[in-house]
Amino acid sequence: MNFKLEDIIQLSIEAGKAIMDIYTDPSSDFGVEKKSDASPLTKADKASHEVIVAALEKLTPNIPILSEEGEHQGYEERSSWSQYWIIDPLDGTKEFINKNGEFTVNIALIENRLPVLGVVYVPAKDIVYYSEVGQGAFKRENGEDVQLEVNKNDKKIVAVRSKSHANPAEEEVFEKYGSTESISVGSSLKFCMVAEGKADIYYRHGPTMEWDTAAGQAVVMGAGGKVYAGNTEEELFLYTKKDLLNGSFLVLG
Numbered sequence: 571m572n573f574k575l576e577d578i579i580q581l582s583i584e585a586g587k588a589i590m591d592i593y594t595d596p597s598s599d600f601g602v603e604k605k606s607d608a609s610p611l612t613k614a615d616k617a618s619h620e621v622i623v624a625a626l627e628k629l630t631p632n633i634p635i636l637s638e639e640g641e642h643q644g645y646e647e648r649s650s651w652s653q654y655w656i657i658d659p660l661d662g663t664k665e666f667i668n669k670n671g672e673f674t675v676n677i678a679l680i681e682n683r684l685p686v687l688g689v690v691y692v693p694a695k696d697i698v699y700y701s702e703v704g705q706g707a708f709k710r711e712n713g714e715d716v717q718l719e720v721n722k723n724d725k726k727i728v729a730v731r732s733k734s735h736a737n738p739a740e741e742e743v744f745e746k747y748g749s750t751e752s753i754s755v756g757s758s759l760k761f762c763m764v765a766e767g768k769a770d771i772y773y774r775h776g777p778t779m780e781w782d783t784a785a786g787q788a789v790v791m792g793a794g795g796k797v798y799a800g801n802t803e804e805e806l807f808l809y810t811k812k813d814l815l816n817g818s819f820l821v822l823g
């Protein structure tokens with residue numbers, strides 16, 4: 571790697587600062603717009619995107635960037651990349667607008683259809699989750715780095731699901747794994763909760779995009795978790811698909 575993971579961590583924090591400037595500005599209306607898929611977009615999504623893209627273009631000029639708020643390159647181009655950055659500058663835009671703090675900055679590096687590095691920053695809590703695959707996953711809080719490990723104690727199975735986009739079909743899968751309790755959380759924080767053992771299972775039935783899941787997947791994999799496509803443990807959940815839209819997926823601690 572011709573960059574340091576620490577550079578990417580610092581960059582996620584810088585992007586988070588740009589988000590918080592807007593989040594905490596009492597005079598800001600967030601500039602909420604509706605995108606073509608009816609999902610919301612704010613000034614904060616755009617500000618974070620600008621910070622990340624400008625820095626990555628300097629840091630790794632030879633690595634292509636796919637950002638939710640940038641150009642969505644076609645499959646022919648994407649499939650020719652040996653590695654690329656995939657960015658969700660502000661995941662959980664609905665949670666940002668609802669001011670519940672459950673939103674994240676997501677930066678991941680994809681190689682061979684899987685994330686090999688991921689950083690998830692939680693601006694409202696100033697917490698970073700990060701992982702370079704094969705080197706463990708970590709949480710940085712109050713200047714301290716703690717290694718993460720999924721929960722190996724299966725006495726009580728806690729499920730986690732979307733706060734704004736939960737689907738009734740998820741309950742069946744949670745029950746199949748013996749879960750009796752589910753928590754609703756916005757954004758890629760759900761992957762991080764499985765990574766730190768606060769939840770054991772995250773099954774997502776409804777749609778997400780590749781940039782919503784890549785960084786979180788790196789973190790949970792680094793902590794010993796697994797991410798599967800669909801609702802069984804048969805197929806790995808892969809990236810660089812023809813369509814950037816993800817199918818359902820299952821995260822297990």
Ligand SMILES: Nc1ncnc2c1ncn2[C@@H]1O[C@H](COP(=O)(O)O)[C@@H](OP(=O)(O)O)[C@H]1O
Pocket residue numbers: 607609610638658660661662663664731732733734735736755756757758777778779782
């Ligand atoms: N109908 C839809 N199609 C595609 N993605 C959707 C969607 N509804 C929700 N999402 C994705 O779900 C993400 C939010 O995840 P969650 O529900 O776990 O908080 C959104 O990220 P953004 O907030 O970055 O737009 C969005 O990409």
Ligand SMILES: [Mg+2]
Pocket residue numbers: 658660661662781782
């Ligand atoms: Mg998102």
